[in-house]
Amino acid sequence: MSNKEKLLVVENLEVSYGSIEAVKGISFDVYKGEVVTILGANGAGKTTTLRTISGLIKSKSGSIKYKNFELTSMSAHKIVSLGISQAPEGRRVFGILTVEENLKLGAYTKKTFNPATLSWIYELFPRLKERKKQLAGTLSGGEQQMLAIGRALMSEPEMLLLDEPSLGLAPVLVKTIFETIKHIKLSGVTVLLVEQNAKAALKLADRGYVLEVGKIVFKGASKELLESPEIQEAYLGKKK
Amino acid sequence: MEIFIQQLVNGLTIGSIYALVALGYTMVYGVLKLINFAHGDLVAFSAYVGLVIMMQLAGVISSSVVIIVLVFIFTAIIISAFGVLLERLAYKPLRKAPRLSAVVSALGASLIIENGIMLIWGPRPKIFPSNIVPNINWNIGGVYIGLMQLLVLVISFVLMFVLYFFVNQTKLGAAMRASAIDQDAARLMGINVDRIIMITFIIGSALGSVGGLFIGMYYRGIYFNMGWIYGLNAFVAAIIGGIGNIPGAMLGGMLLGIFNALISGYLSSSWALALTYVLLIVIMIFRPTGILGERVAEKV
Numbered sequence: 001m002s003n004k005e006k007l008l009v010v011e012n013l014e015v016s017y018g019s020i021e022a023v024k025g026i027s028f029d030v031y032k033g034e035v036v037t038i039l040g041a042n043g044a045g046k047t048t049t050l051r052t053i054s055g056l057i058k059s060k061s062g063s064i065k066y067k068n069f070e071l072t073s074m075s076a077h078k079i080v081s082l083g084i085s086q087a088p089e090g091r092r093v094f095g096i097l098t099v100e101e102n103l104k105l106g107a108y109t110k111k112t113f114n115p116a117t118l119s120w121i122y123e124l125f126p127r128l129k130e131r132k133k134q135l136a137g138t139l140s141g142g143e144q145q146m147l148a149i150g151r152a153l154m155s156e157p158e159m160l161l162l163d164e165p166s167l168g169l170a171p172v173l174v175k176t177i178f179e180t181i182k183h184i185k186l187s188g189v190t191v192l193l194v195e196q197n198a199k200a201a202l203k204l205a206d207r208g209y210v211l212e213v214g215k216i217v218f219k220g221a222s223k224e225l226l227e228s229p230e231i232q233e234a235y236l237g238k239k240k
Numbered sequence: 241m242e243i244f245i246q247q248l249v250n251g252l253t254i255g256s257i258y259a260l261v262a263l264g265y266t267m268v269y270g271v272l273k274l275i276n277f278a279h280g281d282l283v284a285f286s287a288y289v290g291l292v293i294m295m296q297l298a299g300v301i302s303s304s305v306v307i308i309v310l311v312f313i314f315t316a317i318i319i320s321a322f323g324v325l326l327e328r329l330a331y332k333p334l335r336k337a338p339r340l341s342a343v344v345s346a347l348g349a350s351l352i353i354e355n356g357i358m359l360i361w362g363p364r365p366k367i368f369p370s371n372i373v374p375n376i377n378w379n380i381g382g383v384y385i386g387l388m389q390l391l392v393l394v395i396s397f398v399l400m401f402v403l404y405f406f407v408n409q410t411k412l413g414a415a416m417r418a419s420a421i422d423q424d425a426a427r428l429m430g431i432n433v434d435r436i437i438m439i440t441f442i443i444g445s446a447l448g449s450v451g452g453l454f455i456g457m458y459y460r461g462i463y464f465n466m467g468w469i470y471g472l473n474a475f476v477a478a479i480i481g482g483i484g485n486i487p488g489a490m491l492g493g494m495l496l497g498i499f500n501a502l503i504s505g506y507l508s509s510s511w512a513l514a515l516t517y518v519l520l521i522v523i524m525i526f527r528p529t530g531i532l533g534e535r536v537a538e539k540v
């Protein structure tokens with residue numbers, strides 16, 4: 001990987017909510033074209049990390065470099081126009097707007113709306129095309145997740161942040177979503193994937209980081225992590 | 241029957257004014273989930289500002305059409321600027337504070353504007369000149385409609401149509417709706433939510449200023465604390481229609497105007513306010529979210 005360009009470099013990032021320290025000085029990086037996953041149990045600080053990258057919350061200290069831009073001092077809407085978009089935890093689709101209105105809002109930063117991107121998203125998720133006139137709030141959980149990912153892709157990002165896309169989905173849908181992430185990677189988009197479903201995430205990702213109460217405790221190539229006894233025991237449900 | 245139609249015409253006129261003012265409440269509530277209690281006072285302020293501009297222009301321009309157009313434009317610009325200032329000073333610093341702080345701040349801003357008007361123009365009513373809009377009345381089968389009423393109706397409907405189109409058919413309008421639903425999700429779309437909030441205050445204040453000018457030109461007498469009563473009526477209209485819902489504010493304003501006019505026509509105008517609350521309570525019992533109240537998104 002060393003011959004490739006680093007797209008995102010996070011260094012000693014600390015984030016707190018009042019007196020609660022949620023992220024306690026983490027460092028990681030993402031190379032162009034990679035899928036990198038951040039694993040960790042509930043409350044580990046995964047969502048906090050992604051929200052800080054997107055500029056929704058401000059960090060206490062540390063830096064987030066994207067290409068040559070420092071993101072920690074940038075407002076959220078500018079970060080989107082730099083090429084980073086996010087499908088947030090809980091999907092957060094605009095429930096009283098239609099599927100297509102949601103998708104078009106995803107392209108808000110684009111001067112001209114590109115119909116080819118929309119057709120590509122409808123190819124990735126044919127379900128969304130069938131339901132384009134339906135209110136997003138009436139979609140099933142899985143369809144809402146597709147919409148959240150599709151909407152994030154509408155800005156034609158270079159880097160896509162996904163926060164637990166498999167949460168609460170039936171196994172067959174989880175498979176579909178992970179298949180789609182593979183397609184997204186193949187189309188050249190770099191992906192930072194937050195997951196609790198460690199096995200599926202590591203099978204897909206190139207590298208992974210494991211977060212425990214705000215600190216990175218393991219990191220490495222996905223294969224290494226999949227084979228590591230500690231990870232197997234703590235995150236993959238296998239006995240030693 | 242003639243009384244009924246006459247009161248319908250009168251009700252639609254005052255209803256349009258309520259609707260214009262109600263839009264300001266409902267749009268701000270939409271994006272900030274805050275009742276901007278100072279909005280009614282800004283409306284009162286706009287009538288005073290408009291009167292000053294009108295008197296100044298009357299000295300230099302002879303065409304009353306030109307005067308009226310300029311008065312509307314200048315007043316809208318000035319009141320919008322005050323609306324933006326209000327948001328910056330009274331609400332923006334409290335964006336992350338508990339709801340109650342913002343409500344107290346809104347009430348404080350309301351008192352400041354109201355007393356500011358009294359300090360500048362005094363406690364006694366001011367009267368709009370009677371000759372600005374010619375006093376023409378048409379008698380259509382026993383129902384009277386005045387030129388001023390016609391102006392109020394036509395301009396209000398045009399403005400509401402333009403607003404409806406803007407919100408539902410333009411990119412900026414979509415961004416406004418998205419910001420009202422979920423600010424963080426809107427930010428993730430690349431929407432500058434602070435800018436949307438500012439635009440919301442500009443539009444709400446500008447529409448309110450048109451309402452304030454109509455009050456001055458239609459009723460002619462304006463007084464420093466009139467923002468309270470007009471604001472209250474418009475606020476009730478916004479709630480009846482479903483607060484946060486733009487067509488709801490238009491519908492609520494019209495309904496309330498007609499309701500008030502019918503009460504005044506058949507009973508007495510002193511009943512209007514009391515029965516307004518009866519109407520409000522009845523609607524709240526049967527439709528707690530108002531007539532066109534927000535369809536709530538299902539969270540899965």
Ligand SMILES: Nc1ncnc2c1ncn2[C@@H]1O[C@H](COP(=O)(O)OP(=O)(O)OP(=O)(O)O)[C@@H](O)[C@H]1O
Nearest residue numbers: 017020022040041042043044045046047048049196
């Ligand atoms: N708005 C908030 N105010 C206060 N504390 C918060 C807030 N959001 C998160 N936290 C705390 O920060 C810590 C990290 O939360 P975060 O949501 O980042 O975890 P997570 O890894 O995404 O967990 P999950 O897998 O459950 O989504 C938790 O202890 C949580 O309670």
Ligand SMILES: [Mg+2]
Nearest residue numbers: 046047048089
């Ligand atoms: Mg989370």
